[in-house]
Amino acid sequence: MTTSGAASGPDGAEPVRRPCFVLASASPRRLDLLRQIGLAPDRVLPADLDETPARAEQPRPYVRRMAAEKAAAVAASLTEPALVLGADTVVALGRRILPKAEDRETARACLELLSGRRHTVLTALSVIPSSGWPEGRRAERIVETAVTFSRMTPHQIEALLDQGDWQGKAGGYALQGHAAAFIRFISGSASAVIGLPLFETAQLLRGQPGHWLA
Template identity: 45%
Template sequence: MPMKAVTPAGAPVLCLASASPRRQALLASIGVPVSVLPSDIDETPLEGESPHSYVERLAVAKAQAAMGKTALPVLGSDTAVVIDDTILGKPNDQQHAADMLHRLSGRTHQVLTAVAVSGLRGILSCCVTTNVTMRELSAEEIACYWLTGEPADKAGGYAIQGLAAIFIEHIQGSHSAVVGLPLFETTHLLRQQGVPVWAGSYPL
């Protein structure tokens, strides 16, 4: 049985339609070198749109926006922090971040991450939900956390892979999805679209 061709080390096999360094790092961790082509799309939720439909629609739209600009398969992704069926976006300022963290404090919320991959079979997508339980946070902790600069550009006002790891009591589901990309499901989509994983060694 002939072996698959080995992709030259470092040669991109996928276009990532996102400037997120976390998604780049997650893909690198499974041996998928990427070129980066961020997609600028309108991220306003549609009237009556569910959080699940919202994140999957944006992931597909990001992939579609980059498809005409590269010959590589494209991966688009979007993540939303949801509590009480309300999407918490990135904070506008310190008070907004504090309001979100007070709302998440001592409760379980959902992190929805959708992935869309273009390739041999058109665009395939999925959405992964992870339940995240945050311990009770004091007002002082929340204020100090803002001063670190970490919450400013994070959905829900926190980063599970950063300093806010000490706030997380329990997760049920995919940790990598909360960081920005569900690696198990992403690998399944990549393989369906003919994109090799472990591309620099023995592509799977």
């Protein structure tokens, strides 16, 4: 479903302009999740930012900052009427932000830390209108989900790493991947752990002028 165009206002009022809907993320998982609820973006424009946490930065301020900076960077590059959605997900063990696993050693270290323990997945959303759509509203949300892994043996961790679906994933695992066989408990939004909390995303978009979702 395309979101650009115009929606009729109440009682025959002037239609509300519906801007271009832009996803500020290269994540195929976020794109698939948006399509799942009928909100395929008109454009996908990943933000090119340094995602290194600041010194002593805590998980919640970090994930909020990253989502906002991604959306703001893309919104600032657009002059057309547009609404930009930025998102960021981190896996936190207490106050510690676990890295995105870009190599097997990092993924192994993350899984060893998570084995048999409860951790938190934080996903932040930020929607920012471009200067070409002054009717739009800035909004943000942070969704927190608790996840508990069963205890894994070294052999099980190595077998999990062999599957390869840890690559590029925060904390070295994907909920929708082979790691699901070791997740004993989850409380909160499963889609947020995958990369985008669908209920909260829909709520933010329903709060914008125009008809975004039924």
